[in-house]
Amino acid sequence: MLFNSLNFILVFLPITFFGMIWLGKYSRRLAALWLSLASLSFYAVWDARFVLLLLISISFNYGAGYWIGLRRATNDIPSAKAALVLAISANMLLLGYFKYANFFITSVNQLTGTDLAVLNILLPLGISFFTFTQIAFLVDVYRGFVREYNYIHYLLFVTWFPHLIAGPILHHKQMMPQFSRPEVWKIHYDNVAAGLTIFVLGLAKKVLIADDLANFATPVFTMASNGSAIQFFDAWVGALAYTLQLYFDFSAYSDMAIGLSLMFNVRLPLNFDSPYKATSIIDFWRRWHITLSTFLRDYLYIPLGGNRKGTLRRYLNLMATMLLGGLWHGAGWTFIIWGGLHGIYLMINHGWREFKTLMGLPKGGRLAGFWAGVLTFLSVVVAWVFFRADSLHSAQNILYGMAGLNGISLPPTLEARLAPLLSHQNWFAFSYDGLLNVGDFKPSKVFRHLLIGLAIVWFLPNVRQIMRNHKPVWDDFKESASSKRLAARPNWLIWRPLKLYALGLGALLFVCLTSMSQKSEFLYFQF
Numbered sequence: 370m371l372f373n374s375l376n377f378i379l380v381f382l383p384i385t386f387f388g389m390i391w392l393g394k395y396s397r398r399l400a401a402l403w404l405s406l407a408s409l410s411f412y413a414v415w416d417a418r419f420v421l422l423l424l425i426s427i428s429f430n431y432g433a434g435y436w437i438g439l440r441r442a443t444n445d446i447p448s449a450k451a452a453l454v455l456a457i458s459a460n461m462l463l464l465g466y467f468k469y470a471n472f473f474i475t476s477v478n479q480l481t482g483t484d485l486a487v488l489n490i491l492l493p494l495g496i497s498f499f500t501f502t503q504i505a506f507l508v509d510v511y512r513g514f515v516r517e518y519n520y521i522h523y524l525l526f527v528t529w530f531p532h533l534i535a536g537p538i539l540h541h542k543q544m545m546p547q548f549s550r551p552e553v554w555k556i557h558y559d560n561v562a563a564g565l566t567i568f569v570l571g572l573a574k575k576v577l578i579a580d581d582l583a584n585f586a587t588p589v590f591t592m593a594s595n596g597s598a599i600q601f602f603d604a605w606v607g608a609l610a611y612t613l614q615l616y617f618d619f620s621a622y623s624d625m626a627i628g629l630s631l632m633f634n635v636r637l638p639l640n641f642d643s644p645y646k647a648t649s650i651i652d653f654w655r656r657w658h659i660t661l662s663t664f665l666r667d668y669l670y671i672p673l674g675g676n677r678k679g680t681l682r683r684y685l686n687l688m689a690t691m692l693l694g695g696l697w698h699g700a701g702w703t704f705i706i707w708g709g710l711h712g713i714y715l716m717i718n719h720g721w722r723e724f725k726t727l728m729g730l731p732k733g734g735r736l737a738g739f740w741a742g743v744l745t746f747l748s749v750v751v752a753w754v755f756f757r758a759d760s761l762h763s764a765q766n767i768l769y770g771m772a773g774l775n776g777i778s779l780p781p782t783l784e785a786r787l788a789p790l791l792s793h794q795n796w797f798a799f800s801y802d803g804l805l806n807v808g809d810f811k812p813s814k815v816f817r818h819l820l821i822g823l824a825i826v827w828f829l830p831n832v833r834q835i836m837r838n839h840k841p842v843w844d845d846f847k848e849s850a851s852s853k854r855l856a857a858r859p860n861w862l863i864w865r866p867l868k869l870y871a872l873g874l875g876a877l878l879f880v881c882l883t884s885m886s887q888k889s890e891f892l893y894f895q896f
C-alpha cells in the first residue's frame with residue numbers, strides 16, 4: 370500500500386487511527402496489538418506471501434535477543450557472543466539469498482563464462498530495513514542497552530507501518546520507551562494537527578514535484594540504456610532531474626513517515642536533513658539517510674577499527690563501509706561503484722581536513738563555503754548517475770554526455786545565436802534532435818522545473834525547521850537541538866495552528882488528491 374494512494378489516505382489511515390484510540394481507552398496492550406495487525410495488513414497488501422517470512426524473522430530475532438539477554442544477565446558472555454554471531458549470520462544469509470543470490474550468479478557467469486541458471490526469487494519488500502533494524506536490536510541487547518522484552522511491543526517496533534517499507538532504520542531504545550507511555554494511546558490534537566501538516570507537505574513533494582521531475586529524468590536514462598548517445602544538455606537535464614527527483618521522493622517519504630507517526634504520538638528519528646545544503650561529503654552523510662549512515666558507522670565502521678588504527682586503516686575502513694553501503698542499496702555493480710565513489714570522496718575530504726590542520730590553514734569564509742557547497746553538490750550529482758543507471762555502459766554514456774564528449778544538442782532558441790560562434794570548435798558536434806527539442810522537454814519548462822527545485826532545496830527551510838516549535842522527530846524530542854541548525858527565516862514559515870494555515874493545508878491536500886491519477890512508488894522501495 371502506498372502512502373500516496375486514496376486507499377491509504379481515505380480508508381486505511383482513519384480506520385487504523387480511530388481503532389487505536391478506541392482500543393486505547395480499554396487496554397494499551399490491545400491497542401498495540403491492533404497497530405501491529407494493521408501494520409502487517411499494510412505490508413500484506415503488497416504480497417501476502419511474505420507476511421509469513423516477516424513473522425518468522427521477527428519471532429526468530431525476538432527469541433535470539435531474549436536468549437542473548439538471559440546469557441548476559443548470568444554473565445555468560447561467551448554464550449551470548451556465540452548466539453549473537455549465529456543470529457546475525459542467519460539474518461545476513463536471509464538477506465543474501467533474497468537480495469544477492471542472483472547478482473552473485475550473474476557475476477560468476479560474466480567472469481567465468483559459465484551459464485549458471487538464475488534463481489526464481491522475488492525480493493520481499495523492505496527486507497533490508499527490517500533486517501538491519503533487527504540486527505541493531507541484537508547488538509544492542511548484547512551491549513546491554515535493551516531492558517524490555519514485550520513481544521507485542523517488539524512486533525510493533527519492527528512492523529510499524531510508517532517505517533517498514535523504506536525506513537528509517539529504528540533502534541529499540543528509540544521506540545520501546547514511547548510504546549510504554551500511557552499518553553501515546555490517547556488522542557492528542559496538537560500532534561494530529563502537526564502530523565497531518567507534515568504528511569500533507571510530504572505528499573505534495575511526492576505528487577507535485579518528485580513525480581513531475583521523473584518525466585525529465587526517465588527518458589534520458591532510458592535512451593542511455595538503449596544505446597543512444599546522450600548529448601550535453603540532455604545529459605545534464607537527466608542527471609539534475611534525477612538528483613532532484615530522488616531528493617524530493619526520499620524527503621517526501623521521510624516527512625510522511627514522521628507525520629504519520631506523530632499523529633499516533635510516536636516520534637521517529639530524523640532521517641533527512643537538507644543534504645544538498647552540505648558543504649562537504651562528510652556533512653552530506655550526516656544529512657542523507659541519517660539512520661543508515663549511523664548504522665554503518667556504529668555497527669561496521671567502528672567495529673572495523675574506525676580511525677583508531679592509523680590513517681591508512683581509517684581510509685580502508687571508510688572505503689569498505691561505503692562499498693557495503695552501496696551494495697546495501699542494490700545488488701549491482703552500479704551501486705558498488707556509487708558507494709566506492711563516495712568512499713573516495715570521504716577519503717579526499719578527510720585528507721583535506723588533515724592537511725589544513727597540519728598546515729595551520731584558516732577556515733574559509735562565506736565565499737569558500739559557497740564553492741565548497743557547489744563542489745559537494747556536483748560530486749553528488751556525478752555519483753547519482755551510477756545510482757540511477759541500469760548498467761555501467763548507461764552510466765558511462767550519461768557521464769560522457771555531461772562532459773560534452775557526445776556532442777551538444779542546443780534548444781532551437783539558442784541554436785542560431787551560439788552555433789556560429791562555436792562551430793569552429795571540433796569537439797562541438799551540433800545536432801538538433803536532442804530531447805530538449807521534443808515532447809515534454811521544452812527548454813522553458815525544463816529549466817523552470819529545475820530552477821524551482823533547486824531554489825526549494827537550497828533556500829527554503831525543511832519540514833523539521835518549519836515545525837521546530839513542535840519537535841516532530843525523536844532527536845529534537847529527546848535532546849535540545851542547536852538553534853542554528855533549526856533556524857527558519859522568515860518567521861511566517863514556522864508552523865502554527867492557525868485557521869489560515871489549515872485552509873492552505875486543505876487546499877494543498879485537495880490538489881494532491883486530485884493529482885494522484887496513477888500508481889507511483891517511492892524510489893527507496895526498491896532498496
